Amino acid sequence: MNQSTRKLALRGIVLALVSTMYLAALGGPAHADVVYPVAWTNIGIFPRTAPSMGAPAAGAAVSDGTSVQIACETTGESVSNGASTSTIWEQLSDGSYLPNAHIDTGSDDWTPNVPRCGGGASATPSASGSGWVPYCGPSKYFSDISVERWSNGDFKIIAWPTWEARTASDPTAATIDEWHAIQNCVSGLYGTLADSIYDQLECHQHLALVPGKNVWATGTTYDLESWRGTFDNWLGTRCGNELNKERDHTDAPTSNGQPDEGVTDIAPPTTVG
Structure with missing residues (x-):
């Protein structure tokens, strides 16, 4: 790298830092969503509209190994994967939720590089208050x-x-x-x-x-x-x-x-x- 290129690179780094600080001051996202795989479901799992397994499904089920973008973490209904139990839930970049128990973040606690939703942990929702709308009518099988x-x-x-x-x-x-x-x-x-x-x-x-x-x-x-x-x-x-x-x-x-x-x-x- 020559001197002029180095100057341009340093200028870019400075501009990026200023931009990040400006966004943080405005309350905008100062972090990038992180990606982790779905794990230990064996059969797939539906993202939910709230941090509760009783909440309505949000879109199609995702299978083990599927990478999902995580925006932040919050608390919700306790979920077990058979080996451990957690009340932590991941809010995905599209606003839906998956239980931390079925996301391989490499941690059994709050994920170090993932922020808390809203700056802190939310209260645990109940299934009855989550907008759950069941469907029990005809389907393919x-x-x-x-x-x-x-x-x-x-x-x-x-x-x-x-x-x-x-x-x-x-x-x-x-x-x-x-x-x-x-x-x-x-x-x-x-x-x-x-x-x-x-x-x-x-x-x-x-x-x-x-x-x-x-x-x-x-x-x-x-x-x-x-x-x-x-x-x-x-x-x-x-x-x-x-x-x-x-x-x-x-x-x-x-x-x-x-x-x-x-x-x-x-x-x-x-x-x-």
Whole structure:
């Protein structure tokens, strides 16, 4: 680099510093968004409109390894990735949110090079106050989704598969689409509970149609129950046996219906990851 070039470079650095200081004085962005990958979801995750898993989805689901631009961090609903739990949420550059538990920032605490949203941590929102609008109507693989709930906290998601679901040539891809439909209907599915519901869904989908017969190995509906565990080897005998067991409830469900009942003027989500 010759002297004149060096002078021009130094002048550019000075101008950049002055510009940054000017923007900071005006309250403008004095930092660039940072990029980190989505991780540990196994099946993808929907960005949310608020820092809560019960908030409406914001766009399509993003899969593990997808890089997202993070503008700032805030606090929200506690989320677990199976190994750790965090109340920190990332606000993305488009204004949507993803839980820190599913972003590989290299830190289990506030990320050093990411600012706090609004200059500090916000209060934890509740799912009921997040604008959650469920959709439980027809989708590609389900004609209807409803939920039965018991007084002890148990619940059962009842999904009615379409013929396309029964005969899907790629059961794994169908399971992922079905999971996103379940997420659009039922809030609060994450952590070990989400793992259990997903394992049950995968079991149903892979055993949906008995080869050569128009009968269903796991019944006419996909019943996804909160009291089941996870299946380390879902294709083994345990998968089918577990899904044929009924919990001995001594009382009738306290509620039975679609979570979107009473919600008007809604339509199926326009984007499905």
